[in-house]
Amino acid sequence: MAISSSFNFLFAFLLALLSTHSSATFISITNRLSQCLNNYADPSFPISGLLYTPGNSSYPSILQAYIRNPRFNETTTNKPILIITASHASHIQAAVVCATTQRLLMKTRSGGHDFEGLSYVSYMNQPFFIVDVFNLRSINISIEHETAWVQAGATLGELYYGIAEKSNTHAFPAGVCPTVGVGGHLSGGGYGNLMRKYGLSVDNIVDAQLIDVNGRLLNRKSMGEDLFWAITGGGGVSFGVVLAYKIKLVRVPTVVTVFNIQRTSEQELSTLAHQWLQVADKLDNNVFFRMRLGLVNNTDGQRQFVLIFHQCT
Numbered sequence: 001m002a003i004s005s006s007f008n009f010l011f012a013f014l015l016a017l018l019s020t021h022s023s024a025t026f027i028s029i030t031n032r033l034s035q036c037l038n039n040y041a042d043p044s045f046p047i048s049g050l051l052y053t054p055g056n057s058s059y060p061s062i063l064q065a066y067i068r069n070p071r072f073n074e075t076t077t078n079k080p081i082l083i084i085t086a087s088h089a090s091h092i093q094a095a096v097v098c099a100t101t102q103r104l105l106m107k108t109r110s111g112g113h114d115f116e117g118l119s120y121v122s123y124m125n126q127p128f129f130i131v132d133v134f135n136l137r138s139i140n141i142s143i144e145h146e147t148a149w150v151q152a153g154a155t156l157g158e159l160y161y162g163i164a165e166k167s168n169t170h171a172f173p174a175g176v177c178p179t180v181g182v183g184g185h186l187s188g189g190g191y192g193n194l195m196r197k198y199g200l201s202v203d204n205i206v207d208a209q210l211i212d213v214n215g216r217l218l219n220r221k222s223m224g225e226d227l228f229w230a231i232t233g234g235g236g237v238s239f240g241v242v243l244a245y246k247i248k249l250v251r252v253p254t255v256v257t258v259f260n261i262q263r264t265s266e267q268e269l270s271t272l273a274h275q276w277l278q279v280a281d282k283l284d285n286n287v288f289f290r291m292r293l294g295l296v297n298n299t300d301g302q303r304q305f306v307l308i309f310h311q312c313t
């Protein structure tokens with residue numbers, strides 16, 4: 001008993017020592033990173049007011065604002081040592097340079113809808129920081145040229161709304177969830193209700209602004225076609241930080257017909273799914289006919305499968 005309690009005391013003491021040591025290490029890494037960012041940032045666009053460390057009272061709300069999957073919002077989830085809420089390209093350039101010189105893992109977050117939380121979680125338990133681009137969300141639309149420049153921090157909903165404010169005959173082919181971010185969505189593909197007629201989001205991107213691994217601000221011409229191809233489908237974060245995309249708007253009719261039908265598991269779901277498979281790809285390209293599997297509570301309060309058919313014309 002005496003040996004066991006001495007052992008427990010020693011273990012607790014060692015743990016306390018280790019955690020004090022690791023917090024001290026984290027603080028010194030964070031201080032070095034802040035110093036580096038302040039040194040490298042363009043003095044015309046100060047960065048100090050945009051840095052949030054765990055000691056800052058706004059840190060939890062800034063971190064959680066774009067955690068879209070509560071599974072990664074636990075006290076045990078590995079947290080960033082610092083968040084930069086970039087509001088200018090030079091802030092991202094400083095972040096990229098400092099990540100390299102300080103040998104630190106940098107995460108880039110736009111809408112925070114990554115299924116695995118990759119934009120704000122580190123699975124290797126190593127210190128990391130986040131460049132959050134939610135301040136960079138401007139949308140400049142030219143109906144005359146049928147194009148728009150949209151910054152990475154804008155959401156799809158903001159983009160759709162912005163286009164609808166200017167025209168009721170234009171749209172952009174992208175996803176169905178309005179809070180998904182442009183940065184992650186457009187760099188990775190982007191499918192939605194207009195895909196049968198106009199393809200994916202990436203089929204409708206004509207230019208981009210990217211900060212590459214050396215901190216250079218590039219456009220399509222200066223980055224070259226290979227890199228442009230990579231950041232329009234290959235996932236932007238493997239190649240740099242996307243600041244903005246220039247997109248091609250597509251034409252849509254002023255009136256669109258939409259309906260949803262639900263069928264529950266008592267209604268031969270496999271037969272219905274089979275029938276959907278026979279027709280969905282043979283319809284006119286102006287018709288989008290989607291089927292998805294969901295779960296609902298039946299009248300007895302039990303969970304059951306449901307097939308949801310969604311059509312847009």
Ligand SMILES: Cc1cc2nc3c(=O)[nH]c(=O)nc-3n(C[C@H](O)[C@H](O)[C@H](O)COP(=O)(O)OP(=O)(O)OC[C@H]3O[C@@H](n4cnc5c(N)ncnc54)[C@H](O)[C@@H]3O)c2cc1C
Nearest residue numbers: 110111112113114119175176181183184185191236237242
């Ligand atoms: C509820 C929900 C609905 C969805 N619906 C659809 C849909 O209808 N159609 C569809 O195609 N997809 C859909 N998706 C998938 C979604 O498009 C991807 O998860 C997308 O990557 C999310 O982008 P984000 O900016 O919101 O996420 P984030 O978590 O911010 O980023 C996702 C990834 O992109 C990287 N990234 C983010 N910003 C940048 C940037 N500026 N430069 C470089 N890399 C960056 C991140 O580091 C991360 O690896 C959905 C996802 C969810 C959770």
